[in-house]
Amino acid sequence: MKTKSLEELIAEAAFFKDLDPSYRQMLAGCGTNVVYKPGEFIFREGDESRQFYLIRTGSVALEINLPGKGAMIIQTLNEGEVLGWSCLIPPYRKHFDGRSVKQTRAIAFDGACIGKKCEEDAKLGYEFFRRFAGIMAQRLSATRLQLLDVYAKP
Amino acid sequence: MAPDPFYVRRLKPETDDTFTLALQPADGPSKFNFEPGQFNMVYVFGVGEIPISISGDPGDSKLLFHTTREVGLVTRAMRQLKPNDLVGLRGPFGTFWPVEDAEGKDVVIVAGGIGLAPLRPALYRILSRRDRYGRVVLLYGTRTPADILYRHELEQWRSRFDLEVYATVDRAMSGWRGNVGVVTTLIPRAPFDPRNTVAYVCGPEVMMRFTTQELQKRGVNKDAIFISMERNMKCAVGFCGRCQFGPTFVCKDGPVFRFDKVEDWLMKWEI
Helix, strand or coil: CCCCCHHHHHHHCHHHCCCCHHHHHHHHCCEEEEEECCCCEEECCCCECCEEEEEEECEEEEEEEECCCEEEEEEEEECCCEECHHHHCCCCECCCEEEECCCEEEEEEEHHHHHHHHHHCHHHHHHHHHHHHHHHHHHHHHHHHHHHCCCCCC | CCCEEEEEEEEEECCCCEEEEEEEECCCCCCCCCCCCCEEEEEECCCEEEEEEECCCCCCCCCEEEEEECCCHHHHHHHCCCCCCEEEEEEEECCCCCCHHHCCCEEEEEEEHHHHHHHHHHHHHHHHCHHHCCCEEEEEEECCHHHCCCHHHHHHHHCCCCCEEEEEECCEECCCCCEECCHHHHHHHCCCCHHHEEEEEECCHHHHHHHHHHHHHHCCCHHHEEEECCCCCCCCCCCCCCCEECCEEHHHHCCEEEHHHHHHHHCCCCC
C-alpha cells in the first residue's frame, strides 16, 4: 500500500479545502506525522505552544485540572479537526492539557514555520487565519451553548 | 375527556432524576395504539395531571411506556408509585413524527437530554422497517455521562451495523472515553446525504434552535426538519389555550411541527 505524502494528506483535509496547491506544498514543509497512544499527553497546560495539529484518525480530549476534583474534559476533538491554535497567538502557551483518547494519528505543524510563511506571504496568511477564524467562531458558539447548561433541571 | 384507569406495572429509574413508567389498561389487555411522538395526559389521582410523551415501541401494544423527569409535584408523586397502583390516562394526543414520509431517505434523529424519550418510538418504528430507509443516524447529547438516558439500549443500538449512533456530553471527568461537546458539533461529521435527509429534533428549545441552524448549514432543507415543542398544557384538545404558540396550540397542532411552519414563532421571545 502506498503511503500518502503530507501534501496529499493536507489536500484531503477539510480545513485546507480549496487552498492553492502551491501553498499546500509550503505547509507540508512545516509538518510532520505524529502518533500518540491512548492516554498519552500530547501537551500540558502551561507548556510552550510550538505546534498545532490536524487530527487524521483518533480523538483528543482537552482537559483542565480542577483542584480536589481531578481533570475535567471540556471538549473532544476528532478526525479532521484542528487542535491547538495557541502556537499562532501570543503568549504561545497551551491553555489546556491535550490527551489522546484513542490511538491518534495527526500532522503536527510547526507554528513558527507557518507563522513565518504567513508573514512573508500575506495571501497565505489571510487564507490561513480565515480558516482559523471560522473554527474559532464555531467553537466559541459551541462553548456558549455549553455554558447555557441547557439540560440542567429547570 | 374522562381519564381511563391504567395499572402501573413497573417503574424503572433511568438516571438520577428520570424514570420510565410501564402502564397497562385496567380493563384488560386492550390494545393501545399511538403514533411516534404523541403524548398522553397522565393523572396521579389526588395530585394532578400532566402531559408526558409516549416513549415505548408503537409496535408493542401490551405495555405503554412514559419517560419523564422528576421536576414538580406530579412527577415527584409519580416516582413514588408502586406496581398495581392506578393512574388515569387520556390520550394519545397530538401530531407525530412523519416516519412514513421519510421512507427512501436518510433519517437523522437529534435528541438532547430527555428529548430522546419522544424520539425513541420513531426509532423503534424505523428499525422495524429498516429496509425502507437510507442511512439512519442518531445524534444524542446530554449533560454528563451519568445523565445518559436508555444507556443500555443506546449501547445495543450502537452495535448494529445499520444504525449510526453518536453520543456526546456537555462535560465529563477524565476517564470518560466518549465525546465531550454540544450535540450540534456532531452534525458536521455525521454520515448522511443532506439533500435526501429528513431530520427529527427534540430537546430544550435553545438546543433545537442551534440544531436546526447547524442542519441547515449542512444543507438540510427547512421543510425536511421536524421539531417537537413543549408548552404548559391543560386540556390537551385545544380548548383551554394554555399551550398557545403563535397561531397554534401545541397540544393539538403539535407537539411535532415542521420547522419552517414555526420558525418565525421560535424567534419571537414573547411567545
